[in-house]
Amino acid sequence: MKIVKINSDGLMDNIDVSNIDDIINPDIQPLYKWKYNNCIIECYGCLNENKGIINIHKLPGNGISNILEIESNDLKLYGNIYIKKSYKNKLKDLNISEYGEFYCYLSEYYNHYEESSESESELDINNIDDVKIEKTYEQNINKICKSNKTNKTKIKEKELDNDYTDYFNL
Numbered sequence: 001m002k003i004v005k006i007n008s009d010g011l012m013d014n015i016d017v018s019n020i021d022d023i024i025n026p027d028i029q030p031l032y033k034w035k036y037n038n039c040i041i042e043c044y045g046c047l048n049e050n051k052g053i054i055n056i057h058k059l060p061g062n063g064i065s066n067i068l069e070i071e072s073n074d075l076k077l078y079g080n081i082y083i084k085k086s087y088k089n090k091l092k093d094l095n096i097s098e099y100g101e102f103y104c105y106l107s108e109y110y111n112h113y114e115e116s117s118e119s120e121s122e123l124d125i126n127n128i129d130d131v132k133i134e135k136t137y138e139q140n141i142n143k144i145c146k147s148n149k150t151n152k153t154k155i156k157e158k159e160l161d162n163d164y165t166d167y168f169n170l
Helices: 096-116 130-157
Strands: 002-006 012-016 029-036 039-046 078-087 090-092
Touching (some): 029 096
16 A cells, blocks of 8 residues: 655655555554544654754645644654555555545645634534535635636637747747
């Protein structure tokens, strides 16, 4: 299965693993989980600052952890970070673009929620309704799809002229 490896410099790679135990060692441990599209996205990393340089990647907010109390997007990790996806406790392929969509969506949701809760009480991640998140996600995807169809229609209505300019010999 493919998982995402985030190098210390923030660059990402897909790597193949047969089992998540292939990457776990005393320094690399499960840190956070997120629910997304009926799957679980899980982050593995190193908290020991003596084991490498700081990883510049900032995790998305709202991570749920059994071992940490610090917000996931405030945590400093060292060395490589590994992100896996599972569905019904089975490891599933996770590619970089899917992680990017997840990251963007969750960051957007977290920022919106944070702005709207400034005047309200403190954010309680355990009370966020997954169904509500899924519904909002589906609505956003539908808006984007409708917007793309509208844009394609406008482009078809306004065909562009051919540009025969020789830009190399100006």
